[in-house]
Amino acid sequence: MAAPPVRQRATYPLLHPLHAILLAFPIALFSAALATDITYLNSAEIQWTNFSQWLIAGGCLMGGLALLWAIVLAARTGGAGRAVLYLLLLAAMFAAGLVNSFQHSRDGWSSVETTGLALSVLSTLLALAAGWVGFSGARPAGERP
């Protein structure tokens, strides 16, 4: 009667813990940059856009490392399913973040204005979506991330 638990049903999350830590950075930093962008547009106080610029740069750096890992992951899982969706979201996030860092390198008000704010919203949403897919995705035991 007391059959052992069916081990085949056990799952690993899509992301390795270290990969998850890397992904945490763009999620936190891009959303923080969105907040400092909004504060800059409301205050015209230049320090807030300076904050945004470092936050976005940090998000791009760590997000870029996560992106490299995601490429390997997608390749190893045979180019199908959630790993590919995760990769696409992360790639789009990184692209939006990179363009946003260039936008933010303009001087004064032009560093944010409409384009910078829109890119901050976009990169934040893409980071959150990548996180959602990355942590909700699971695959069968035996296939380690």
Place this chain on the structure above:
Amino acid sequence: MTRRLPVALGLLGVLAACGDAGTVENQIGPAPQLPKVNETLLPPMKIARPTGWEGELPGVPEGFVITPLATDLKIPRQMLVLPNGDILVAEGSGGNAPRLRPKDVIAGYIKSLGKTDVKGGNRITLLRDADGDGRAEVKTTFIDELDAPYGLAFVEGALYVATQDALLRFPYTEGATRLTGGEEVTKLPSKVNHHWTKALTASADGTRLYVGIGSNSNVGERGLEIEEERAVVWEIDRQTGARRTIARGIRNPTALAIEPGTGQLWAVVNERDELGPDLVPDYLTAVRDGAFYGWPYSYWGQNIDPRVRPQKPELVKTAIAPDYALGSHVAALGLTFVTGESFPASYRQGAFIGQHGSWNRETLSGYKVVWVPFANGRPAGAPQDFVTGFLTEDGKARGRPVGVTFDAERGRLLIADDLANTVWLVAPSREAAVAPSDNQE
């Protein structure tokens, strides 16, 4: 902008073409054509990488010769000719602006690629060419341990030196080859010193000194609080040190000089970057007492700069346009007026202007010394290239002109070159000097 996104995405954009090539031909003189603001995702940064002269010389018009008066200097900037003909050269580098954002780190590195490896001397060197062969036999440290000296003036037996944080006075005795014991006339604004150079000249009657004080940012991106008494020209009482601000909104007045016919103060001024290859023209202007020249809120009169908030429309209404555009991004750093008749007839009224050369432009501009003819105390006509050849055909820089100083008594033009670390001397060739055509006026 959007059509350039792929370039940026490829990360190749950092050094790639991002701006239109632009044409400066329509950007010279009293009414330059100003294109629309063209802010690119990445500012074009085209740096002329340094190369040596390899025995070549800068080009000068027929009838002139050029010689290296002195080499192996330590970032020569501005010069002064003393009554006995000795030449003083201010050498140094200043500025202590903190890197506030990622761009400051990256752009600072890229710009450094176009500069000399030599460390600024923070001193004044004396050069003496007693035999008049165009080469200095004496080259000695005149004053040392200065904090980024730049502007120099000589009035009534005293040498005035504008360092990056103070105006100093040194008593001078004729023939001296070393000075010590300077005293402070007044402090100068020195916080951050993004634009650290303090230009200096004396009024025609010698009672007052004028100091040019550059802005602390390109266009206010370090906050407007630190722009207090920046982008201004000060008038200083030589005796008491009392001062008054005679012009504001004058972004970076890098050289000041008195027009000899009228006694009017003129300046060359470096304007803002990153609005496109043909914005904003650097300029030559009479410094009008009480004038506001727009920076940072507007440029060339009342053209609004979109990057500055909060805007100040009431102040912008008072902004006046400068007198004479020199072309965008040429980086005019030297200004000297001709007096006397030691130069040929076509160079009797006007100014020489040293142009350090561009970084914020696909097609390089500047990198030469031009002649702007004057009539009745005003610019009259297009600038003419006077000293050229600072760029090689493949776009490398052999030298970059900074200060220019005309020595009327001895008939020579001095040019400081802070890339080749040389002071060049231009004089009429012997044959030209005795040509009868020069004596017909």
